[in-house]
Amino acid sequence: MSTSGFWRYLKSFLAFLWHLIVQRRASLLLLLIGVFLPLQIFGELAEEVWEKEGGFAWDVPILLAIHSTAQPQLDIFATTLTKLGVFWGVFPVASAIALVLFIRRRWRKLTYLLTTLLGSIIINRTAKVLLHRVRPHLWESPAPEFDYGFPSGHAMSSMTLVVVLVILTWGTRWSLLVLIAGGIFVLAIGWTRLYLGVHYPSDILAGWTASIAWATGVGLLIRPYRTKRQQ
Numbered sequence: 001m002s003t004s005g006f007w008r009y010l011k012s013f014l015a016f017l018w019h020l021i022v023q024r025r026a027s028l029l030l031l032l033i034g035v036f037l038p039l040q041i042f043g044e045l046a047e048e049v050w051e052k053e054g055g056f057a058w059d060v061p062i063l064l065a066i067h068s069t070a071q072p073q074l075d076i077f078a079t080t081l082t083k084l085g086v087f088w089g090v091f092p093v094a095s096a097i098a099l100v101l102f103i104r105r106r107w108r109k110l111t112y113l114l115t116t117l118l119g120s121i122i123i124n125r126t127a128k129v130l131l132h133r134v135r136p137h138l139w140e141s142p143a144p145e146f147d148y149g150f151p152s153g154h155a156m157s158s159m160t161l162v163v164v165l166v167i168l169t170w171g172t173r174w175s176l177l178v179l180i181a182g183g184i185f186v187l188a189i190g191w192t193r194l195y196l197g198v199h200y201p202s203d204i205l206a207g208w209t210a211s212i213a214w215a216t217g218v219g220l221l222i223r224p225y226r227t228k229r230q231q
Contacts, residue, residue, distance in 0.1 A: 027220060034216030038209035042151075045206045049131050049150050059200040063138055066194050074195065075142040082143065082192035084185075085154030090161045097165075109168055112224035116215050120160040123210060124153050135198055145198040152199045155207030158189040163215035170225050 021028065048056065083089070094117055101110040133150035162182030169175045186208070193199040219225075 030216060031220060035213045035220070038213040038216075042206050042209040042213065045202050045209075046127070046131060046150075049133050049202070056200070056202050059136075059202055060138065062201045063136060063194060063197060066191070067139060067197065070195070078192045078195045079143045081188060082154060082196060085158045085189040085192070089185075090157045094161055097168075108222060109224045112218060112222045113164055113168070115222065116164050116218045117157075117160060119218065120156050120211055120214055123214060124151060124156045124207070127151055127206075127210070128153075133203070136200055137197075139197055141197045143196050143198065149199050149203050151206035151210055152190075152193055152203040153207070154189050154193050155186075155199075155204045156211045158186050159208045159211035160215050162186050163212055163219075167215070167219045168224060 094113065098110060098113055101113065128148040128150065131150050132148050135145060135149040162178075162185060165178045165182060166175065169178045190204045190208070193204060194201060
């Protein structure tokens with residue numbers, strides 16, 4: 001191949017590559033922000049926990065600062081609210097959504113919902129067993145937990161559900177409401193786990209980032225936001 005021919009082929013390839021990037025720019029941006037960056041954060045946290053088998057320098061000060069606000073009324077509130085993070089909130093809401101999608105025969109959305117939620121549970125349990133990080137014991141918790149703490153299961157389940165709902169409602173009139181209400185819900189559940197002293201802040205952050213990466217990645221594969229004809 002001559003030099004001119006090589007440059008012509010190279011120019012053609014670069015033009016194709018640029019066209020592909022422009023055409024898929026939204027998906028590539030979502031891949032970067034929704035999968036790559038959260039995975040990087042989770043990986044850094046997991047590596048530190050694996051190597052040090054302990055907390056980060058900022059874990060304990062944040063927990064103590066939150067604990068300084070403790071009072072009996074807040075104990076009751078946090079103990080009740082935290083249950084919405086799994087069995088009292090996430091599970092019944094996810095079950096109701098799954099039932100609606102099943103009745104309406106929205107198979108793509110139902111597959112996305114079930115795959116993401118079940119996968120999140122598997123990821124959480126696997127990471128806990130592999131990293132076996134002991135929970136903090138800085139004070140007597142009103143609602144103690146006795147299994148491993150990294151990453152937080154409540155943080156993962158709440159964030160997974162919210163990301164799933166955001167993706168399922170994206171482009172509809174409900175998307176902004178879901179995003180705002182979901183963000184408040186995720187932060188509230190995260191706060192309860194720290195207030196009750198059953199997780200380090202890094203456990204919560206790891207749960208959030210793992211869920212965002214997983215739910216976004218599955219969404220890019222299954223594409224549950226396609227048109228009705230494609231569902």
